[in-house]
Amino acid sequence: MSDTIHPEEGSAARSAANPSGGVAIGGPLGPSGPSRRRFASRFRGEHPSWKVAIFLLPGLFILGALVVYPILFTLVRSLYSSNGAEFVGVANYRDMFTSADTLIAIKNNVIWVVVAPAVATALGLVFAVLTERVPWATAFKVAVFVPMAISFLSSGVIWRLVYQDDPRLGLANAALVGISKVFQPPGPYPTARPSRPDMLVALDKAYVTAGAIEPGSSAELGLVAVSPRLIPADAVQAATATPEATAITGTVWVDFAVGGTGTPGVIDPGEMGLPGVKVEVLSDAGGVVGSAKTGPDGTFAITGIDAGSYKVGLAESNFRPAWGGILWLGPALITPSIIISYIWIWAGFAMVLIGAGLAAIPRDVLEAARVDGAGEWQVFRRITGPLLAPLLLVVLVTLLINVLKIFDLILVIPPGSVLADANVIALEMWQVSFGGGQNQGLGSALAILLFVLVLPAMVFNLRRFRAEQ
Amino acid sequence: MRYGRTTSVLLLATVLLVIVGCSSTTSTTNTTAGSVPDLSGQTMEVAAVWSGTEQANFQKVIDAFQEQSGAVVTFTSTGDQIATVLGTRIQGGSPPDVAFLPQPGLMYSFAEQGVLQPLTDVIGMEMDSNFAPVWKDLGTYGDTQYGLVFKAANKSTMWYNVSVFNDAGVEPPTTWEELLAAADTLQRFGVAPFSIAGADGWTLTDWFENVYLRVAGGEKYDQLTTLEIPWTDPSVTTALDELAKIWGSDAMLNGGATGALQTDFPTSVVDVFSSPAKAAMVYEGDFVAGVITSETSAALGTDADFFDFPSIDGSPASVVGGGDMAVLMTDSEVGKAFMKFLTTPEAAGIWAALGGFSSPNKNVDPSVYPDDITRKAATALANAEVVRFDMSDLEPPAFGGTPGKGEWKLLQDFLSDSSDVSGIQTQLQDAAAAAATGS
Secondary structure (H helix, E strand, O other): OHHHHOHHHOHHHHHHHHHHHHHHHOHHHOOOHHHHHHHHHHHHHHOOHHHHHHHHHHHHHHHHHHHHHHHHHHHHHOOEOOOOOOEOOOHHHHHHHHOHHHHHHHHHHHHHHHHHHHHHHHHHHHHHHHHOOOOOHHHHHHHHHHHHHOOHHHHHHHHHHHOOOOOOOOHHHHHHHHHHHHHOOOOOOOOOEEOOOOOEEEEOOEEEEOOOEOOOOEEEEEEEOOOHHHOOOOOOEOOOOOOOOOOEEEEEEEOOOHHHOOOOOOOOOOOEEOOOOEEEEEOOOOOEEEEEEOOOOOEEEEOOOOOOOEEEEEOHHHOOOOOOOOOOOOOOOHHHHHHHHHHHHHHHHHHHHHHHHHHHOOHHHHHHHHHOOOOHHHHHHHHHHHHHHHHHHHHHHHHHHHHHOOOHHHHHOOOHHHHHHHOOHHHHHHHHHOOOOOOHHHHHHHHHHHHHHHHHHHHHHHHHHHHHO | OHHHHHHHHHHHHHHHHHHHHHHHHHHHHHOOOOOOOOOOOOEEEEEEOOOHHHHHHHHHHHHHHHHHHOOEEEEEEOOOOHHHHHHHHHHOOOOOOEEEEOOHHHHHHHHHHOOOOOOHHHHHHHHHHHOOHHHHHHOEEOOEEOEEEEEEEEOOEEEEEHHHHHHHOOOOOOEHHHHHHHHHHHHHHOOEEEEOOOOOHHHHHHHHHHHHHHHHHHHHHHHHHOOOOOOOOHHHHHHHHHHHHHHOOHHHEOOHHHHHHOOOHHHHHHHHHOOOOOEEEEEOOOOHHHHHHHHOOOOEOOOEEEEEOOEOOOOOOEEEEEEEEEEEOOOOHHHHHHHHHHOOHHHHHHHHHHOOOEOOOOOOOHHHOOOHHHHHHHHHHHHOOEEEEOHHHHOOHHHHOOOOOHHHHHHHHHHHOOOOHHHHHHHHHHHHHHHHHHO
């Protein structure tokens, strides 16, 4: 702006432009001591102050209308009731700090501020350092930076899909469940349970007959709640097993006939045998004496059993449920889950800024260190690190401000039932004022809280920018 | 002198207007009730939220009126912001003659402002002959009828997978006990009886409203809506106890309570009508049909069907519903004639035959509906003895309409843990009271 106004002044006017703006925003932040006096005398010496005022006026007006007035209005509005008709003093602030919703929001904001900027910056640093030395660095950089090019709302939708609970829909659980199946294959009938819990008793995750069974007799083990789609196609009408003198025989079957009309514990017509169930004969001590698998009609025969009293059990492996993965979007993990998606977006931003800083570090210093025998870690810790520190701080503080205002990801990713658990101040402010609550008094109080929280970081950044000039 | 002349001109004009007005009134009273008078040369405007197919279908109704009356009717689509559009038009002094309001709350607030014409003298007779008394009550504010529910929605439909019901040998139940027995049979069969969209709070409020209307009746339903009785009332306890018989048992729900809380509404429908089905039944309004058609390959009527939300303890035929209410905003003859036309089975039949429309008019011939599903939903509406609008739509949005807050959140908490009924009631009452004073 100054350039067009004072072409004859050149670089001096350009450097003056910022501090004069700074003076307009807030005196205490302006350059102090001699430098301020120098600028002031320059203006006073060469231009009458009314002329300066005229040129500052449009900027001041816009700044006032778009920044100062809304802040002051919000402050005033936060002292009035929901419809703005009644002065309520600090009641909104009292409501704010006593409402459980706000306390959760503040707690979540603290987690966000502590974790997200630090991790994003650290990851950005790692990426930046690594991309300096890998082939295909450009491709890697593009891949990491691409999420920045997607709108946050779309990113939210993408991550909502990734985190879906059902492994057939959600990528994250699909991967985890796929791996877990290799190590612990699920049983054939995960939902099944005894039709007569009094006769077939639950023991840990297996089921064992309540009464004793001797060789030569049969055990009828009825199950219900067997998912129909898991019953193999070769299953046929359940049959009663033929007793054998030195064997324990029996039937495992689906104790459910159409309409649920059959008698529990009795093999009725229309009830199917359950093939492939592992049945074990257990001694009194609990040891496994013998085992067998059931046939298409559900019968089994475990032979070679000495006379005595035994129990028959259905092994836990029959009913082991497929591990469903992690409940990413449940109340416990929702904030970490969203933070991961945030880092996915912002690590690229940190990487690009830090990468630019790395490129600016003089190569000869690094070379000299290496020639002196410093290892790569030492070079990083003693030279690259300290030289990058100011930049890292700027990235960290920028992300910090950004994180305090986080809104869109929180609105999109959690299902409605855990929205309250994922709440942050910015979302709470919007919900209370516009998203249903229509209480703009309380909403303004929340806005002021957010403003106060962002303020220190803003001041810090302004100070830094000024110091750099 | 000059002043006097102006006055006399004005007087003359007024007299002429009165004569004209009288003559037009006599001409309409001479026509027989039900038929449309000759209104050639007159114009009127109708405003509604409809666009696309709905607008095209409604245009057919307008066309029939234009043909019979000779009047010219223009249709204005307001988009979603009908409250804002109409509010502006009213302030500007040029409201449309007839408007269709999608929310009863909007009708109440317009009636309170006095910008609606009473309908008692316009369509009183037709109301009595074509509609069950409950529909007149729904359009009434204070003691005057202002609204006519023209297009209705049925939110008391329990959708089920026909082949799962057949395989398990379960018949569509008509009472709550039969429903619970059917659910028990289904879970022994090995399919989760219910799919519940717990991630969306509004499906849970609809569940509650249907149970509450049957447990407590219409009168208490109205009182709870306006907080004349608190949420801690014993009638609410009874309703929540009944709900807990389903919500409180993991075996009843697809994925258990945890899974239900992660399920959004479209998924809850897909889980029932995909193959293999993960659950047997899903409760929501007649709009589930649209989700079934667009998101699954199940055929309506053969693979997917519904039964009316069962009666609890002998409750009369009850429907939680919604609808678009026609209101008269100007005192024009043509507007009145149009309102009268809307009460006829003929007007409703035109749109009914085109699909996507249920009429509360009991004299609409059920055979005009294009399919069995719509016919069943519409018949249940027209024959219902007790009809109430969705309660959460009538409550302040801070309580009845905000994700993660108020009734939505608390019913989600109740789904997650249904052991502490009185605790939830206290929290519901606190949230409802806070929202009532806050707005």
